[in-house]
Amino acid sequence: MALRRCWRLPGVVPRLLWTSTVQPGASVPGGRMSVSSLGKNHPGCKTTELLLRRFSSGPPSTDVSYDQLKQLLAGRKSVVVDVREPWELREYGFIPGSINVPLGQVNTALQLSSEEFKEKYGDEMPQQTDNIVFTCLAGVRSKNALNTAASLGYKHVQHYPGGWQDWVKNEQHK
Numbered sequence: 001m002a003l004r005r006c007w008r009l010p011g012v013v014p015r016l017l018w019t020s021t022v023q024p025g026a027s028v029p030g031g032r033m034s035v036s037s038l039g040k041n042h043p044g045c046k047t048t049e050l051l052l053r054r055f056s057s058g059p060p061s062t063d064v065s066y067d068q069l070k071q072l073l074a075g076r077k078s079v080v081v082d083v084r085e086p087w088e089l090r091e092y093g094f095i096p097g098s099i100n101v102p103l104g105q106v107n108t109a110l111q112l113s114s115e116e117f118k119e120k121y122g123d124e125m126p127q128q129t130d131n132i133v134f135t136c137l138a139g140v141r142s143k144n145a146l147n148t149a150a151s152l153g154y155k156h157v158q159h160y161p162g163g164w165q166d167w168v169k170n171e172q173h174k
Helices: 066-074 086-092 103-109 114-121 140-151 163-172
Strands: 002-006 015-019 034-040 049-054 079-082 131-135 156-159
Touching: 066 079, 066 131, 066 163, 086 163, 103 114, 103 140, 131 140, 131 163, 140 156
Parallel strands: 079 131, 131 156
Antiparallel strands: 002 015, 034 049
């Protein structure tokens, strides 16, 4: 397997690329990796087919399952922030222990002082080192909130992609 370093992939951090007969999606020996085709004859690289190797040392998944969220809530290991509008929580319900910060206010709320946050949202402000899980109705707004928090320097942010709809479905089965 010939390794090559390609520095001219626009918008991509330089990565090790290689030429191989391994098919995309095939398992690669030596650890948990995924292989995906980048295309043929990419400008700046002399290989005919480039494959990208993504190592397990990459960023952890930002998605939290129902069971993971239940464990985090039970252990009080995360701050759960529901980014739906207050009327949605009143009408449909909310995850017990969550803080309501509507999506349109997340950017501003996470830049308030601790005292201002507690006064406005009725709970302690998440710190940049806290594990924060964002949730909404079905995972779209929570993903946006996650991106906003990450851009503000929050290190341990996740979201519950199933949102309230998945929560209710799972709670009804118990």
